[in-house]
Amino acid sequence: MDLWQLLLTLALAGSNDAFSGSEDSSGKPKFTKCRSPELETFSCHWTDGVHHGLKHPGSVQLFYIRRSTQEWTQEWKECPDYVSAGENSCYFNSSYTSIWIPYCIKLTSNGGTVDQKCFSVEEIVQPDPPIGLNWTLLNISLTGIHADIQVRWEPPPNADVQKGWIVLEYELQYKEVNETQWKMMDPVLSTSVPVYSLRLDKEYEVRVRSRQRNSEKYGEFSEVLYVTLPQTSLFACEEDFQLPWFLIIIFGLFGLMVMLFVFVFSKQQRIKMLILPPVPVPKIKGIDPDLLKEGKLEEVNTILAIHDNYKPEFYNDDSWVEFIELDIDDPDEKAEGSDTDRLLSNDHQKSLNILGAKDDDSGRTSCYEPDILETDFNASDVCDGTSEVAQPQRLKGEADLVCLDQKNQNNSLYPDASPATQQPSVVLAEESKPRPCLVVGTESTHQAAHTQLSNPSSLANIDFYAQVSDITPAGSVVLSPGQKNKAGISQCDVHPELVSLCQANFIMDNAYFCEADAKKCIAVVPHVEIESHVEPSFNQEDIYITAESLTTTAGRSGTAERAPDAELPVPDYTSIHIVQCPQGLILNATALPLPDKEFLSSCGYVSTDQLNKLMP
Amino acid sequence: MDTKGSPLKGGSLLLLLLLLVSNLLLCKSVASLPICPGGAVNCQVSLRDLFDRAVILSHYIHNLSSEMFNEFDKRYAQGRGFITKAINSCHTSSLSTPEDKEQAQQIHHEDLLNLVLRVLRSWNDPLYHLVAEVRGMQEAPDAILSRAIEIEEQNKRLLEGMEKIVGQVHPGIRENEVYSVWSGLPSLQMADEDSRLFAFYNLLHCLRRDSHKIDNYLKLLKCRIIYDSNC
Numbered sequence: 090m091d092l093w094q095l096l097l098t099l100a101l102a103g104s105n106d107a108f109s110g111s112e113d114s115s116g117k118p119k120f121t122k123c124r125s126p127e128l129e130t131f132s133c134h135w136t137d138g139v140h141h142g143l144k145h146p147g148s149v150q151l152f153y154i155r156r157s158t159q160e161w162t163q164e165w166k167e168c169p170d171y172v173s174a175g176e177n178s179c180y181f182n183s184s185y186t187s188i189w190i191p192y193c194i195k196l197t198s199n200g201g202t203v204d205q206k207c208f209s210v211e212e213i214v215q216p217d218p219p220i221g222l223n224w225t226l227l228n229i230s231l232t233g234i235h236a237d238i239q240v241r242w243e244p245p246p247n248a249d250v251q252k253g254w255i256v257l258e259y260e261l262q263y264k265e266v267n268e269t270q271w272k273m274m275d276p277v278l279s280t281s282v283p284v285y286s287l288r289l290d291k292e293y294e295v296r297v298r299s300r301q302r303n304s305e306k307y308g309e310f311s312e313v314l315y316v317t318l319p320q321t322s323l324f325a326c327e328e329d330f331q332l333p334w335f336l337i338i339i340f341g342l343f344g345l346m347v348m349l350f351v352f353v354f355s356k357q358q359r360i361k362m363l364i365l366p367p368v369p370v371p372k373i374k375g376i377d378p379d380l381l382k383e384g385k386l387e388e389v390n391t392i393l394a395i396h397d398n399y400k401p402e403f404y405n406d407d408s409w410v411e412f413i414e415l416d417i418d419d420p421d422e423k424a425e426g427s428d429t430d431r432l433l434s435n436d437h438q439k440s441l442n443i444l445g446a447k448d449d450d451s452g453r454t455s456c457y458e459p460d461i462l463e464t465d466f467n468a469s470d471v472c473d474g475t476s477e478v479a480q481p482q483r484l485k486g487e488a489d490l491v492c493l494d495q496k497n498q499n500n501s502l503y504p505d506a507s508p509a510t511q512q513p514s515v516v517l518a519e520e521s522k523p524r525p526c527l528v529v530g531t532e533s534t535h536q537a538a539h540t541q542l543s544n545p546s547s548l549a550n551i552d553f554y555a556q557v558s559d560i561t562p563a564g565s566v567v568l569s570p571g572q573k574n575k576a577g578i579s580q581c582d583v584h585p586e587l588v589s590l591c592q593a594n595f596i597m598d599n600a601y602f603c604e605a606d607a608k609k610c611i612a613v614v615p616h617v618e619i620e621s622h623v624e625p626s627f628n629q630e631d632i633y634i635t636a637e638s639l640t641t642t643a644g645r646s647g648t649a650e651r652a653p654d655a656e657l658p659v660p661d662y663t664s665i666h667i668v669q670c671p672q673g674l675i676l677n678a679t680a681l682p683l684p685d686k687e688f689l690s691s692c693g694y695v696s697t698d699q700l701n702k703l704m705p
Numbered sequence: 706m707d708t709k710g711s712p713l714k715g716g717s718l719l720l721l722l723l724l725l726v727s728n729l730l731l732c733k734s735v736a737s738l739p740i741c742p743g744g745a746v747n748c749q750v751s752l753r754d755l756f757d758r759a760v761i762l763s764h765y766i767h768n769l770s771s772e773m774f775n776e777f778d779k780r781y782a783q784g785r786g787f788i789t790k791a792i793n794s795c796h797t798s799s800l801s802t803p804e805d806k807e808q809a810q811q812i813h814h815e816d817l818l819n820l821v822l823r824v825l826r827s828w829n830d831p832l833y834h835l836v837a838e839v840r841g842m843q844e845a846p847d848a849i850l851s852r853a854i855e856i857e858e859q860n861k862r863l864l865e866g867m868e869k870i871v872g873q874v875h876p877g878i879r880e881n882e883v884y885s886v887w888s889g890l891p892s893l894q895m896a897d898e899d900s901r902l903f904a905f906y907n908l909l910h911c912l913r914r915d916s917h918k919i920d921n922y923l924k925l926l927k928c929r930i931i932y933d934s935n936c
Contacts, residue, residue, distance in 0.1 A: 129806055156794070187804040189918050211917050253928030253936045254806050254921070303767050303917070 117203045118149050118177075118196050124215045126308070127247045128255045128301070129183045131210055132174035135196055149203075151179045153194040155187065165195065186210055214301040216257055217245035218311035219280070222297060226319070227283060236289055236318055241281040242297050242311065257299045260307065263316075266292040278302075289318045755870050756927040762863045763923050766856055767916040773852040774909045780846060781902050795911035796887045797827050802918060814926055818871050821922050824915055825864045826884035832857040835908060838893045842905075856912070863919075874930070 118135050125131035137149065152165035168179035179194075188210050196204040221243035229236045244250050244257055258278050262271040274282065287293055293316040300307040352364045800823050803809040809817070836853045839845060892904035928936040 183805060183807070188921075189802075189914050190804055209914065211914070249806065251928070251936055252806075252810070252934050253924040253926075253932075254809070256924055302764065303771060303920075 118198055119204050120194070120196065120206050123194070123206070123208060123213050125186070125210050125213050126215060126217045126245070127249060128188060128211065128214055129247075129249070130181060130186050131213060132178055132180040133194060133206075134174065134178045135204070137177050148198060149177070150197045151194055152197060153179075153181075153192055155190055155192045214255070214304055215306050216248050216255070216299045216301060216308040218309045219244055219259060219297045219299055220246065220311065222295065222311055222314040224284075224295065224314060224316050229289070234289060235286045237283055237285045238287060238316060238318075239281060239283045240295055240297075240314070244280060245299065245308070248299075256302045258302050259297050259299045261295065261297050262310075263293050263295045266294060266315075271296075276300075287316070287318060289320060292317050750869075752870065752873050753931050755866060755873065756923070756931055759863060759866045759870060760920075760923050760927055762859055762866065763916070763920040766859050766863065767913070767920045769852045769856050769859075770909070770913045770916045773849050773856070774913045776846065776848045776852075777906060777909050780849075782906050785899070785902070795907075795914065796831070796885045796889065797824055797911070797915055799885050800824060800827070802922075809922065809925055814929060815871075815875050817922055817926060818867065818874060821919055821926075822864070822867050822871065823884050824919055825860060825867060826882060827887065828860055828912070828915065829864070829884075831887040831889065831908060831912075832860055834887075834890050834893065835912075838905075856916075 118137050121134045121136055123131060123133040133151065135149070135151075151168040151171075153168065154163075154165050168181075169185055170180040170182065171178065172180070173182075174180040191207060191209050193205065193207040195202050195206075219242040222240065223242075224238045224240045227237040227239050240261060242259070248255050248257060250257060256278075258276045259280065259282075260276045261274045261282050261284070263274075263284060264271045274284075284295070295314040295316055296310045296312070298307045298310045352361065355361065800820060802820055802824070803812050803817075812820075832853070836850070836857055839850045839853050889904060889908060893901065893908070895901045895904065928934055
């Protein structure tokens, strides 16, 4: 029997081991926590290591030691109460508890220390949960949906708050019955707190927990309080009023679209301008851009001319302001070489310019405008349309300035047969021979057959700049007196031999040559030719005629003879007859007043060297 | 119009700002409430107000010292095992203060008040040196330094308040200024960093404990004197 009992107990012990072995196999007992609920007592709990079938209270022991009044009591004392706080615990009642005194406890198992801990009691305060929760209804909202309640409770009974030994603060949590998340309120010191805005149709749960002020750890939660609010159906609304955001957005968008369409497609310009103001474009005051579009240029020109006139008045004070002269639509402006060429070569064209001035669709200016005339000789291109008509009527004399340069004349003059364009080319002298450069007023003319010579004598007859004194009704320009008869534009015959002959005679070191000298060279020029050319001089197609020519006969044999006359008064302008590259110019002899004839050989003007001698 | 309105607007704005700042200051500094407005001679602030202020101050000081200790523990004391060693004596342990509720209830409130005064006085010097030494610490942690400075200041205020209370509770008795002398300065200035840190840890630990003690005593006294043990 005894043997069987022994075997049975062993079996039981084994099974116990098997069962309890899975629970805690750490092997060593450890402290879980020590806690003081009211700052008067405390208790410590630990986990048991390996379960022994036979529980021996002495197997795990707790010893404590505390320092009292500056001295550590050297001996460890055993736990006074293993029972009151439950299993695996040690309870220290108030007689064993000293606040603000350090304690150390240790756990022993079979004589060996397994765990140790040191603390002070005020550090391990965790109050008990409050008791006696109840609630009262504060008020119900007007809508009958929400209500406020006041929750009250009692502090834990063992905490001596009345004497102020411990001060607690509480935290309330509540939630709907169906929810899982608790809503937390801020800690309060008092034992009652209002809870606002609970829905009447719901049930709530409330719980409270406490902790010592200044501590971090809360105690356990109290029991849950169930709040069932009275159901009032008097003013109950089904749902909270919520703004129908969706509808508002839809309607708002719809209205905006309607307004937008009305504005965009409406014919009312004013509204349109308000909503979508037009982008400002550059605009000249007084000018309607439509005018330009329609090509009514004369009106625009008028306006611009007015503006031009105004400009000096505006900017009188500002001398640095340059006047911008508006040249309307003149692409070929820079193409030409000299103004004189244009002046002389475009006789017919210009006459037409002056005369006609029908409004072209090309938008040319009216040729009546004196302003335009001045600046716009290039606008001879303007009258291109009519120039072709004039072409055949051109005198040979239109080829006014012809380059002496043999080469160039061949190259540049003859091939240039395009009627429309006037392309005077400035021909440079050959380097081999310093020939006088001549400003070429080439006219690609039909009469290219005529050898066009630059005849200084003829040139002398031609003044490139002349003052227009009057305009005949027929449209011809009357130059001021003193001008040579341009009608007798003489062609230069190309006689390079003559030229070369004359070369030696020229005073090379002079900056320029005297006309007389030059004329001597070309004095050989047959008068006949000149005369022959002269005859048709009085064609009506002449651009201008001088006063002289009016009185004198057409036949002018004395042209050449006149030519050397260097004293014909030409008070108006000086024209450049010859440009000798690189050194000098041949000026019109008649232009300059002569200070001292002695200085001059046969020249009517002063060379630069002589000038320098004159004026040091 | 604008120029005329702006001085007025500016003035009202300034006033608002002043009010706001003063409110903030009030919230922050509990002891800035004027006890006797105008500094009248016969000003007699009620004992209740005095105690209320004292309790607020002591609570505040204990909060700060707890935070300061936690900061220090987190920063410097991790893994050094100070906790097991730091059950050293505090310099105020020589003062025989009640160690549990029964003792505290048995002691007479005058004596208790005097004890509080002694403890507070004992901490004047250590707090001063604590501030100085924390400043000199490596990477002077601002959280600790600012709190140390604040505690030092509030401790002085609390001392003044307590003296006023004592003057009101039992006037006429002027005891000698008894307090515990703190001699831990050399340990705070030790060259060995470990030892120095341990000294700091110990000091902060003691400070936390003593502030809790004072806070408790004052709450006890308040309930006893003002509310007649019925808080």
